[in-house]
Amino acid sequence: MKVVFAPDSFKGSLGSVEVAAALAAGWRSVREGDDLHLVPQADGGEGTLEVIAASLPDLQWNVTENVTGPDGRTVCARWLMNADRHAFVELAQSSGIAHMGRLDPFGATSRGLGEVIDDALRRGAHSLTVALGGAASTDGGSGVLRALGLEIRDSKHRPVREGLAGLLDLAFVDRSPLPHLPSGGIEILTDTRAVLYGANGAAYVFGPQKGARSTDLELMDQGLRRWATALDEAGFADAAQVPGAGAAGGVGFGLAAWGARIAPGAERISELTGLRSTVATADLVVTGEGRLDPTSLTGKLVGHVLEVCSTAGIPTRLVVGQIAPGMNHSALSLSTLSGSSTAAMLDAERWLFAAGAALAAEF
Numbered sequence: 001m002k003v004v005f006a007p008d009s010f011k012g013s014l015g016s017v018e019v020a021a022a023l024a025a026g027w028r029s030v031r032e033g034d035d036l037h038l039v040p041q042a043d044g045g046e047g048t049l050e051v052i053a054a055s056l057p058d059l060q061w062n063v064t065e066n067v068t069g070p071d072g073r074t075v076c077a078r079w080l081m082n083a084d085r086h087a088f089v090e091l092a093q094s095s096g097i098a099h100m101g102r103l104d105p106f107g108a109t110s111r112g113l114g115e116v117i118d119d120a121l122r123r124g125a126h127s128l129t130v131a132l133g134g135a136a137s138t139d140g141g142s143g144v145l146r147a148l149g150l151e152i153r154d155s156k157h158r159p160v161r162e163g164l165a166g167l168l169d170l171a172f173v174d175r176s177p178l179p180h181l182p183s184g185g186i187e188i189l190t191d192t193r194a195v196l197y198g199a200n201g202a203a204y205v206f207g208p209q210k211g212a213r214s215t216d217l218e219l220m221d222q223g224l225r226r227w228a229t230a231l232d233e234a235g236f237a238d239a240a241q242v243p244g245a246g247a248a249g250g251v252g253f254g255l256a257a258w259g260a261r262i263a264p265g266a267e268r269i270s271e272l273t274g275l276r277s278t279v280a281t282a283d284l285v286v287t288g289e290g291r292l293d294p295t296s297l298t299g300k301l302v303g304h305v306l307e308v309c310s311t312a313g314i315p316t317r318l319v320v321g322q323i324a325p326g327m328n329h330s331a332l333s334l335s336t337l338s339g340s341s342t343a344a345m346l347d348a349e350r351w352l353f354a355a356g357a358a359l360a361a362e363f
Contacts, residue, residue, distance in 0.1 A: 002035040004282040008301040010290035013348035015047035016040035022349045026356025043301040044189035044265030045133025046092040055273040058083045064119040067112040069099045070136035077116045087125035092134035100136050103211025108137035109162040110251050114147025127184025132248040139164050140227040141254015149177035167223035173234045181259045189265035194246030196253040197224040202246035231257050266304035285309045288319035319355045
């Protein structure tokens with residue numbers, strides 16, 4: 001029996017590489033003769049680089065030190081480059097919400113991602129793939145572009161503050177110090193179709209996750225609108241209403257305005273990892289994520305894997321950390337196995353092993 005394990009990460013517990021390994025180990029403890037294939041997945045969020053590194057040959061890890069973290073403290077960020085000088089960069093490494101000492105919706109910056117991109121270009125990258133999940137900021141990508149050379153000034157020609165707060169003060173931008181895109185271009189991976197501003201924009205959709213109060217959202221949205229207007233007046237590409245522009249607090253917009261192309265993260269990672277070809281000859285595919293909710297099945301990683309399997313006519317089983325109320329989709333929950341969501345998170349590897357064994361016992 002050929003079984004493919006293609007989970008997402010279980011946020012707050014384990015990355016998808018570790019999740020796949022634990023599920024497979026549990027399965028093997030019951031059915032050791034089966035043909036098991038580990039194809040961990042990601043959608044552009046934290047852990048995407050580990051998935052790519054586990055799937056593609058000839059990749060070299062690099063480290064950019066003394067990067068400006070989202071709250072101004074220094075962090076180190078890892079990234080990958082292959083023999084063809086294509087770099088893979090993950091926003092969460094430099095500008096992720098996990099780096100925040102405390103949430104700061106107006107002050108958090110994406111500058112660190114720009115510093116990592118700049119470092120990759122200086123080390124010879126001809127093209128880049130940038131994974132955008134897990135951002136701490138809602139600065140529209142202004143920090144990224146400033147790190148690459150863009151000047152953002154207020155009405156007195158002074159540099160504005162970092163973060164969304166600076167967008168409320170901006171009067172104009174000077175794009176002349178900003179370099180052109182690398183020769184091979186930049187691809188950005190997103191897990192959302194949110195636009196930059198408006199009811200379906202970065203502030204209203206994701207602002208609360210980054211510490212914004214309901215009374216902050218209108219002001220934050222105004223800042224993003226002001227930013228979009230300034231870039232439009234400076235001759236940048238009009239990308240504010242492109243699906244995915246609102247990804248990572250608007251970093252999708254900033255990079256797309258510079259000329260980067262937006263791609264759906266789950267689909268692109270599945271291409272890089274060869275998911276479709278591996279699934280095509282499988283007898284069963286096991287996927288999963290930390291929490292099953294309505295968004296899981298509409299564009300997120302799990303939904304994409306289930307769609308691929310449905311198209312190929314391959315049976316699936318779903319393992320999740322917990323199931324949101326009202327979800328009727330069949331899934332094996334670690335919270336149910338362990339007795340509580342807290343117990344499941346504290347020892348996720350143990351309960352993933354148990355879940356893998358329980359699934360194998362069905363066969």
